[in-house]
Amino acid sequence: MIPAVVICDDSNLARKQMARSLPESWQSNIQFAAHGAEALQLLKSHAVDLLFLDLNMPVLDGYQVLSALKEMQSSVKVIVVSGDVQPEAFERVMQLGATDFVKKPVDNKKIAALLDTVAADRKAAPAKAEVTTKQLSKSIEVDAELRDVFQELTNVAMGQAGDLLARLLNVFVKLPIPNVNLIEVSELHMALASVEDESSTSAVCQGFIGGGVSGEALLILTDSSFKDIAKLMNYHGKLTHQVELELLMDIANILIGSVLKGLAEQLDMGFSQGHPVVLGQHAAVSELIKANSGRWRKTLAIEISYGIENYNIMCDLLLLFTEDSVKTLKHKVEFLLED
Template identity: 85%
Template sequence: MTPAVVICDDSNLARKQMARVLPDHWQAGIHFAAHGAEALEILKSKAIDLLFLDLNMPVLDGYQVLAALQEQAANVKVIVVSGDVQPEAYERVMQMGAADFIKKPVDADKIRSLLDTVAVDHKTSPKQESVIQRVALSDLEVNAELRDVFQEITNVAMGQAGDLLARLLNVFVKLPIPNVNLIEVSELHMALASVEDESTTSAVCQGFIGGGVSGEALLILTDSSFKDIARLMNYHGKLTHQVELELLMDIANILIGSVLKGVAGQLDMTFSQGHPVVLGQHAAVSELIKANSGRWRKTLAIEISYGIENYNISCDLLLLFTEDSLKTLKHKVEFLLEE
């Protein structure tokens, strides 16, 4: 009997990667859902044996799906597959009834081993042929398919950075869905939608380069965040201009370094990082961008907006890849999809 499986993830790439590592004879029983609400609708209409569930999704996220399944006492085994690898994320989903937790990017051997613990037959070998089509785009085009790939790569790297921050500060980091856009410098402020217009901010920029790819990482922290950051880092003195600068640099080093490492690792690259540069302190976002507009022209911008649960801390991390980097990035992605 073919098991009925739902793969729920807002990334088309992630859904196809998961389907590819499942046994060949399972393929006819696989259903796809782009968010939690779609998954719940499928579960209402069909008898499903196994649900592979992402955590960070629009409409309904993985936590909300698990809560709904608990309330309904649904008879389906749930395996969480997520880039959010914080210890508390693992503990939360297991307490909410998940059968197991797998980190992204998925490990085919781990999946096959895990299937031994669920009550389904999987004796035939996994499907070897890729179900993912090659990305064929001009060098200056970023369509929905390529945007999805970059979003999923960022999602994994973002989770690694969040895990590091969570362990260092003993907190739960709220991870967003990354935004990916090819934009003109005049539109750069639109990528900072999560920063309130009336907020003043401080920002650090750090260049990176490696293997034909270069860009800058821009971390923007709202000034209202400094008080809670100081408390988390056990600093109880007066928040002077210099102290805030040191706190800003500490957060930037953690998030920029770990995100770039995560992205480079998935693309089989290594990035060298330049010295961080303070763009400004206590200024409006628009002023920071205007004052530094010469640094960026057209750019592939990836935005990550971090928050920390129960703390008034908000920061945006932007990875700004140069226009010349797009060709190399697309070749790397095509190679990744062929594996």
């Protein structure tokens, strides 16, 4: 019998990719959820055999769904599919009852092997279910479908960067849902949702180019983060201006390099990175942006806000693609949207 499947992910692209990795004969019995609350509602109203679950989602994230299922003593088998590949993320979901963990982008061979294992225990299928996909709200800043693609590509890339940072510092990195918008430079400071304007910040910028795409990566770190960053990097001396600059550069190299590498791999292209430039230290984010506004015009901005659990560390990574790059990027990802 055909198993009943729910694919839960806030990205339409990720839901499509996951569905394509399943057998053709299963397609009639797949339902979709755009966040954890929708998935739980489907599980309560339908007999479901298998749940493919993302971790970073609005409303209810994957951890909250797993906790709810554990409390409900649900028998549904859950396979977590996430770009967050930190060792602690794996440990947490397995402790919460997940059957397995698959990293994004999904490996069809890995999925096939998992399905062989699950098949032996699957239940009889319910009546044919209607496939329901929650459409993302239309954005006036950027085409909704393209926005979804960029969000999912960034989700995978930032997970790789978070994993590198987590292993280096032996911490758990809190990963956000990336924000994607087409904005004017005058609105740039408003795109930095997690950095309060009154906070003292330091920032570094690094240009990148490749395959008809160019832009700059802007990393902004709140000054209150330096003390804990120094502690995690085993630096116990005085936090001088020069030491803070070195710490800022270290974090920028890790996050900018790995995120760009993750995006390049998914887009099948390479990025060359320029020399990092310090935009300023110990200033409000609005002042840093204003002082460097000549560097940017209208831009496709992708914001990633990193935090570290149990530490007062918060930084924003903003990828600023030139207006001319958007057309090239759209062409590069069109194949991902094909049905």
